[in-house]
Amino acid sequence: xxVSLFVTCLVDQLWPSVGTATVAVLRQAxxxxxxxxxxxxxxxxxxxxxxxxxxRSVARHFVATMEQGDAQAIVIPSGSCAAMVQHIxxxxxxxxxxxxxxxxxxxxxxxxxxxxxxxxxxxDLGARFDGRVTWHDACHGLRDLCIKDEPRRLIDRVAxxxxxxxxxxxxxxxxxxxxxxxxxxxxxxxxxxxxxxxxARQVDxxxxxxxxxxxxxxxxxQRKRSRVRTLHIAELLASxx
Amino acid sequence: MSERDAVLAAVxxxxxxxxxxxxxxxxxxxxxxxxxxxxxxxxFRAQLASVGGRVEVARDARVAAALLRDIVAEKGARTVAVxxxxxxxxxxxxxxxxxxxxxxxxxERAFLLEAxxxxxxxQWGIAETGTLVLExxxxxxxxxxxxxxxxxxxxxxxxxxxxxxxxLAAVxxPEHGAPSRAVTFITGPSRTGDIELTLVVGVHGPKELVVIxxxxxxxxx
Amino acid sequence: MSLPTHHPTSETFRANALAALADDTLRxxxxxxxGTLSERRKAAxxxxxxxxxxxxxxxxxxxxxxxxxxxxxxxxxxRAQEAGATVHWARDGARACAIVAExxxxxxxxxxxxxxxxxxxxxxxxxxLERGGLEPVETDLxxxxxxxxxxxxxxxxxxxxxxxxxxxxxxxxxxIGSEPTxxxxxxTLAARKALRRHFAAAxxxxxxxxxxxxxTGSILILxxxxxxxxxxxxxxxxxxxxxxxxxxxxxxxxxxxxxxLPRSGTGQHxxxxxxxxxxxxxxxxxxxxxxxxxxxxxGRSAMLREEVTRQSLACIRCxxxxxxxxxxxxxxxxxxxxxxxxxIGAVITPQLNGLxxxxxxxxxxxxxxxxxxxxxxxIDIPRLLLHLRALVSEGRDLPGFDxxxxxxxxxxxxxxxWAWAMTSPRRYRAAAALARLGTKLGLSRLAxxxxxxxxxxxxxxxxxxxFRDQWRELEx
Numbered sequence: 060x061x062v063s064l065f066v067t068c069l070v071d072q073l074w075p076s077v078g079t080a081t082v083a084v085l086r087q088a089x090x091x092x093x094x095x096x097x098x099x100x101x102x103x104x105x106x107x108x109x110x111x112x113x114x115r116s117v118a119r120h121f122v123a124t125m126e127q128g129d130a131q132a133i134v135i136p137s138g139s140c141a142a143m144v145q146h147i148x149x150x151x152x153x154x155x156x157x158x159x160x161x162x163x164x165x166x167x168x169x170x171x172x173x174x175x176x177x178x179x180x181x182x183d184l185g186a187r188f189d190g191r192v193t194w195h196d197a198c199h200g201l202r203d204l205c206i207k208d209e210p211r212r213l214i215d216r217v218a219x220x221x222x223x224x225x226x227x228x229x230x231x232x233x234x235x236x237x238x239x240x241x242x243x244x245x246x247x248x249x250x251x252x253x254x255x256x257x258x259a260r261q262v263d264x265x266x267x268x269x270x271x272x273x274x275x276x277x278x279x280x281q282r283k284r285s286r287v288r289t290l291h292i293a294e295l296l297a298s299x300x
Numbered sequence: 301m302s303e304r305d306a307v308l309a310a311v312x313x314x315x316x317x318x319x320x321x322x323x324x325x326x327x328x329x330x331x332x333x334x335x336x337x338x339x340x341x342x343x344f345r346a347q348l349a350s351v352g353g354r355v356e357v358a359r360d361a362r363v364a365a366a367l368l369r370d371i372v373a374e375k376g377a378r379t380v381a382v383x384x385x386x387x388x389x390x391x392x393x394x395x396x397x398x399x400x401x402x403x404x405x406x407x408e409r410a411f412l413l414e415a416x417x418x419x420x421x422x423q424w425g426i427a428e429t430g431t432l433v434l435e436x437x438x439x440x441x442x443x444x445x446x447x448x449x450x451x452x453x454x455x456x457x458x459x460x461x462x463x464x465x466x467x468l469a470a471v472x473x474p475e476h477g478a479p480s481r482a483v484t485f486i487t488g489p490s491r492t493g494d495i496e497l498t499l500v501v502g503v504h505g506p507k508e509l510v511v512i513x514x515x516x517x518x519x520x521x
Numbered sequence: 522m523s524l525p526t527h528h529p530t531s532e533t534f535r536a537n538a539l540a541a542l543a544d545d546t547l548r549x550x551x552x553x554x555x556g557t558l559s560e561r562r563k564a565a566x567x568x569x570x571x572x573x574x575x576x577x578x579x580x581x582x583x584x585x586x587x588x589x590x591x592x593x594x595x596x597x598x599x600r601a602q603e604a605g606a607t608v609h610w611a612r613d614g615a616r617a618c619a620i621v622a623e624x625x626x627x628x629x630x631x632x633x634x635x636x637x638x639x640x641x642x643x644x645x646x647x648x649x650l651e652r653g654g655l656e657p658v659e660t661d662l663x664x665x666x667x668x669x670x671x672x673x674x675x676x677x678x679x680x681x682x683x684x685x686x687x688x689x690x691x692x693x694x695x696x697i698g699s700e701p702t703x704x705x706x707x708x709t710l711a712a713r714k715a716l717r718r719h720f721a722a723a724x725x726x727x728x729x730x731x732x733x734x735x736x737t738g739s740i741l742i743l744x745x746x747x748x749x750x751x752x753x754x755x756x757x758x759x760x761x762x763x764x765x766x767x768x769x770x771x772x773x774x775x776x777x778x779x780x781x782l783p784r785s786g787t788g789q790h791x792x793x794x795x796x797x798x799x800x801x802x803x804x805x806x807x808x809x810x811x812x813x814x815x816x817x818x819x820g821r822s823a824m825l826r827e828e829v830t831r832q833s834l835a836c837i838r839c840x841x842x843x844x845x846x847x848x849x850x851x852x853x854x855x856x857x858x859x860x861x862x863x864x865i866g867a868v869i870t871p872q873l874n875g876l877x878x879x880x881x882x883x884x885x886x887x888x889x890x891x892x893x894x895x896x897x898x899x900i901d902i903p904r905l906l907l908h909l910r911a912l913v914s915e916g917r918d919l920p921g922f923d924x925x926x927x928x929x930x931x932x933x934x935x936x937x938x939w940a941w942a943m944t945s946p947r948r949y950r951a952a953a954a955l956a957r958l959g960t961k962l963g964l965s966r967l968a969x970x971x972x973x974x975x976x977x978x979x980x981x982x983x984x985x986x987x988f989r990d991q992w993r994e995l996e997x
Contacts, residue, residue, distance in 0.1 A: 068943075071988040072953050073981050078988035082995050094992050099949040105936050107888060109910030113940035120944045202890040231847045235887025240970035242535070242885060244542055247977045248851040249887070252552075278978030303610040307765065310612070310822035311591045318825075320588040324581045326777065327574035347790065409755075413721055429791040442807040446750050464791075465776040471797075472772065478604065478737050479772070481802045482754070485795035490747035492709060493787070494663035494679060496686050497554050500709040503662060504716065505747020505794065 060179075061091045063130035065121075065144075065168070067137045067270070068100040074270045080297035081136045081171060087297075088181050097124045102150075103143040107236045111150065118147045122161050125168075132178065133168040136293050138200020138268045141170035145203065170200055172268055172292055176209035182216050187300035189219040190263035192290070195276065196229045197269040210268060210292055217295060227256035234275040250279050257287070264288045266295050331428045334462035340427035341515065344460050347430025351488030352501050353509040357457075359518040361387065364454060365394030367512055368419070372401060375450050375508070377416035381407040385421040385439040387454055391512075392419055407444070418448035422486075422511070425460035426467045431487040432511065433467050437480035445486065451506040453486075457515035528673050530858040531870060534881040537856035547683050551853050554682045558844040561788020562895070569780070579781055580899040583835035586735075586770050587825060593735040593768045594816065600738025604800025606812045614644030617817050621646060621727065621760055622653055624813055628758060630655065631724035634716075636742070636749040637661035638729025639677065639838060640762050640817060642860045643873070646727070657727065658719045660748035662712050669696045675854030675862065677840035678786050683853055716748070726752035726809065730763035731837070732778055733814075736771045737799055740814065743782070745793040753796055759809040761798075764817050766834040778837060781897040786839035820873040823921040829908050830919075833869050835898040842892035842902065848885060857882060864892035868905040876913060877924025883909035950989075957983040 062085060066078045085092050102117035121144075125133055135141040145165050151158035175181050194214060200206040214222045233239060233249035240246075254276070257265060263286075267273050270291060277289035290298075301309070333343040345355045356371075358364035368391050372380060382392040382405045395403050404411050412418070420441040422432035432453050434441045445451050461467050471479045490505030501507060529537040541547055566572045586593050598608045611617035625631050633650065635641065635657045647668075650657050659668040663681040667674055669692055674680030681689070686703055693699040699711040728749055732741045740761055742749050753759050769778065775797075783789040801812040824830045843849045843863035854862030859870040859879075867886060871879040883906045892902045912919065914936075916928035942952040956965075960983055965971045974980050 066988050068949075072956075072983055075984045075986065075988035075991060079991060079995060094989075094996070096989050096992065097946040099943045099946060102943075105940060107907065107910075108932075108936065109883075109907065109912070109914035110933070110936040110940075111911050111914075113936045116940050117943045198887070198889040198891075202894060229891075231887050231889035231891070233847070233887055235889065237970075238884065238887045240973040242538065243973040243976055245538055245848055245851055245885070246887070248542055249847045252847075252851070274981050275978065278974070278980060281979040282977060303612050303616060306612045307610050307816065307818045307822065308591050308594070310818060311594070311765070311825060314822050314825040315588065315590065318588050321581065321584045323585065324578060326578055327571050329569070329571045329575070329780070351789075351793070413717075431791060436802065436807065440807055442750075442754050446747060446754065463776070464779055465773060468773055468775055478600075479739060479797060479799055481604070481799055481806065482808055483797040483799075484750065485791070485797070487791045487793055489793075491745045491793055492662050493745075494661070494666065494681055495684075495689055495705045495708060496550070497557050497679065497682070498686075498705045500706055503709055503713055503746040503748070504660065504720070504751055 060089070060132065061093060061130045062132045062134045063125060063128055064092055064094045065098055065125060065133050065135045065140070066094065067135065067140045069270050070136060073274070074291070077136055077270055077291040077293050080291065080293040081134070083297040084184055084293050085134060087184050088175055088179055093128055093130055095124055095128060101140045101143045102147070103140060104236055106143065106146070106150070115150045118150055118161065119157060122147065122157065122164055126160060126164050131167065132174065133164070134171055134174050135168060136171045136268070136291065137270065138170050138197045138204060138206060139271060141168060142199035142203035144168045170204055170206060170268060172210040172213055173204060173206050176212060182212045184213070184296045186217040186296045186298050187219050188217050188295055188298045189300060191221045191223050191261065192264045192266050192295070193223045193225045193257060193260065193262045194228060195232065195265050195267040195272055197267050197272045198231050200268050201229060206268070213292065213296060214266065219300060220295070223260050223262055225256050225260050227253045232272045232275045234271045239275060247279065250275060254279060258285065262287060264290045266290045266292055268292050331463050334427045337457060337460070340460045340462060341457055341513065343427040344425050344430050347427070348488060348511060351430065352491070353430065353488040353511060355511045355513060357513045357515050357518050359516060360514060361390050364512045364514055365391045368452060369394055369398065371452060371510055372398070372417060375417060377450065378402065379404070379411065379415045380417045380419060381412050381415040381444050381448060383420040383439050383441045383444045385441070388419050388421050391454060412443050412447045415448040417450040417452060418444040418506070419452045420445045422453045422455040423459065424467055424470055425455050426464060427460050428463045429487055431467070431485050433471060434484040434486065435471055435480040436482035437473065442482055442484065445484070446505055449502070449506055450508045450510070452510045452512065454512045454514065457513050457517070528858070529855050531879040531882055532858070534856060534858060534885060537858060538852045538885070541852040541856045546685060547853055548851065550683055550685060551850055554679060555844045555850050558787060562785060562841060562844070565784040565788040565790065569784070575777060575781055576897050576899050579777055579897055580835065582769060582774055582777065583898050586768055587766065587831055587834055590765065590768065590825065593770060594765060596735040597733050597738055597768050600736065601800065601814055602738070604738050606738065606800045606814050609813060609815045611815055612818045614817070614819050617644050617762060617815050617819070618646050618649035620815055621762070622650060624758065624760055625650065625655060625725055628724050632719065632722045633657040633725045633727060634660050634719050634723040634752050634756065636728045636744070636752040637664045637680070638727070638762060639860055640729050640764050641727065642674065644817065644819065646762070658716070660716050660719070660752055662709065662746060665712065665716065666692065673855060673860065676843055677838055677861070677863070683855070720751045720755055723756040725758045725760065726756040727760045727762065728753050730761050730767050732769050732775060733763055733767045734772050734775065735768050739772065739797050739799040741775060741795055741797045743792040743795045747794060750794055750796055753798065754808045756809055758811045758813070760813040760815065762815045762817060764819070765821050782837050782839050785841040785895065785897040820921065823919070824872050826920060829905060830872060832900050833865070833872065833905060835900055836865050836869070837898060839897055841895040841897065845891040845895045847889060847891065848887065864902045865900070868902055868909065871909055872919055875922030875924040876909070876918050876926045877922070880913045880927055883913060953987065
């Protein structure tokens with residue numbers, strides 16, 4: 060299967076290892092990966108902050124870029140970006156041709172773990188990681204895309220990894236896009252509450268499907284000089300011990 | 301323009317062009333343990349017990365009257381207010397001659413406000429939630445079931461309905477389809493969690509609720 | 522009764538939130554309380570496998586009634602009047618307060634008892650009556666506590682949730698001269714005794730309404746304490762104040778909402794008491810000789826216009842969204858500066874007051890969606906938050922308001938530039954290179970968002986080689 064990778068702007072610029080790991084994982088799963096270098100962003104930051112016109116123009120660029128090529132699926136290593144792609148059609152009026160184009164694209168765009176498990180039926184990527192890990196349910200992936208079991212099943216097949224469930228796995232890490240810097244004190248208070256529960260379980264790494272959450276969680280763990288690491292699911296699945 | 305006209309005009313103006321949605325159907329909800337009278341009584345008792353209500357079962361009015369005497373003695377009640385229902389009065393007659401207990405039917409407010417115990421019937425019970433249903437047009441029961449700190453309610457087992465919906469249908473008066481002016485659902489004694497979410501039983505309404513269910517099948521269950 | 526002193530307002534949301542975060546006692550109380558209520562809700566809905574179907578049905582019934590609200594209001598009024606109730610209409614809070622004051626004036630100087638009603642707090646009814654020399658006494662335990670304290674409620678169903686028993690004990694000693702005690706039972710008993718005196722003497726009882734049934738002209742009010750039953754059955758006159766959105770079509774619809782509301786809000790199968798009142802009693806019957814119902818618009822009709830805002834009128838005031846909101850759990854209700862706090866408050870407060878003074882509220886959320894998941898009538902609060910954010914970014918107020926909505930010019934410019942960069946791969950790369958350079962030169966710390974981030978978190982640096990730079994090697 061040919062897939063087109065939408066790597067997301069945050070991964071591209073701040074966390075490229077997630078991108079390379081995603082490519083490795085997809086190839087391991089038997090896919091041919093293409094990457095259109097004209098891609099930029101899905102428009103989520105503007106949309107979430109209320110700048111619809113700006114979100115629309117960026118969304119048009121996204122649609123125009125990603126609908127090209129002959130890939131059967133678009134794979135996105137981010138729950139929030141994948142969820143945004145599902146919302147892009149709403150940005151356009153019912154009569155606007157962009158809406159139908161966006162809808163067609165949304166129909167074949169998938170978040171990474173959902174793609175592997177639901178579309179390809181694959182849970183074992185031959186990965187190896189020694190340590191206790193816990194999964195953080197990023198909000199958009201969980202609530203907009205119903206991604207809950209898939210990453211857990213993938214992690215359970217990672218040799219050497221012990222997956223630990225934490226009660227606060229579904230509570231928001233406090234990122235919320237611009238919320239994290241508009242109301243940083245509330246954002247960090249939400250984060251600390253979540254981290255308390257995680258640190259009580261003595262895990263080695265927090266795993267998530269969203270680098271935005273990992274930046275928030277990792278940024279605080281580092282400031283607190285915690286030994287707990289953060290890992291994107293792609294990095295975990297590409298890990299060979 | 302009258303207030304009524306102003307509000308309705310504003311509502312209409314803002315709803316211009318809005319299509320009412322497709323009517324849907326209410327989902328079927330199965331409430332377990334309500335198919336037979338035996339099950340309904342059992343569920344009623346369990347639900348009411350779980351919220352701090354007490355249920356006693358009596359075979360007939362005579363046994364019920366004896367139960368009432370015991371409850372009055374147990375609570376140390378000296379003044380008992382009784383509703384105007386025949387069954388309630390029949391039970392209250394069993395208190396005649398009991399030392400130190402004053403009984404008043406048709407009690408004045410002053411008596412009610414000082415009464416230790418209020419006795420009424422309940423027109424229906426709801427097994428789903430352990431609820432009593434009181435209808436103001438069938439009995440003068442609004443204050444006697446509310447003001448004294450102990451409320452004793454007499455309920456026929458056969459009047460225990462399965463669900464909330466059944467009770468809502470039952471209180472529509474056959475004469476005109478409207479419910480009584482005051483229909484009261486009572487599920488347990490009064491309670492609050494307003495202070496630190498700590499449960500306290502007995503706030504403004506009765507602190508204790510005792511339901512005497514009259515069930516002719518009682519000895520056979 | 523003391524008039525409220527200082528109330529936090531929505532305009533000072535940021536400062537309110539910071540003050541709340543610094544208050545460890547408050548946060549402890551909030552987290553215990555919201556945690557408990559959330560757990561109870563989970564347990565209660567686990568027993569009802571049809572839960573999601575019921576939510577969908579409730580959403581549909583509300584959509585049905587709201588789409589023809591004028592029709593259902595007229596039906597409700599006709600039936601209620603047939604049953605002997607006196608119905609009043611009020612286009613705004615001031616008019617509603619005047620109506621209630623007039624009814625009170627007709628009774629001389631009545632003793633007034635009140636049961637919990639957010640609608641009456643929305644219109645500041647107590648203050649209005651107090652200015653006329655009357656002293657309405659709140660009878661819901663939590664509401665009475667905050668009335669004594671001169672505060673606003675901090676939660677929809679548990680108004681005094683932010684107070685510890687110690688604080689309440691000291692309040693009682695000061696205001697009603699009770700014995701100091703930390704025992705919650707004894708505190709409650711002291712309240713019962715004190716409030717009984719008011720009930721016994723009351724001439725006028727004021728309540729809210731949970732549901733108004735169009736088919737029969739009935740109102741349903743639910744509670745656990747018994748104060749609503751006392752308020753609506755002991756005095757000579759009962760006044761019920763309700764927002765026009767409280768109408769539901771049929772008597773039988775009550776079953777649906779009675780299954781949803783208590784479970785969602787407090788995890789109970791059913792609240793302790795439901796009073797279903799259809800007009801005043803006949804002559805000689807028990808209860809108030811007069812029943813008045815005041816129908817309040819106060820901005821609700823404007824919310825009907827668009828589907829995205831109309832859904833917020835479906836709210837049945839259960840409080841579940843507050844209990845599950847990670848922001849509310851940290852800052853509590855007072856920070857919102859409104860009678861309606863939490864997620865639902867963040868969306869209806871601007872709609873009832875305009876955005877000029879409430880523009881911060883739609884941004885006080887990480888858009889996590891937990892509220893939408895638990896709402897028993899399926900209100901899509903995040904979608905509404907986004908709708909309001911779009912209005913604020915454009916400097917537009919809601920329909921019916923023409924306040925000055927503060928537009929953040931710097932932010933708007935930043936997003937315009939950002940969009941310009943993001944719509945061309947070349948500009949994107951140039952912008953990234955510029956940002957990388959700025960970081961290297963240490964200029965990034967000048968950007969307020971960066972400083973805000975760095976106060977408590979490490980900031981991940983730009984990678985030396987972006988993914989797209991590495992693609993050529995990966996392609997092979």
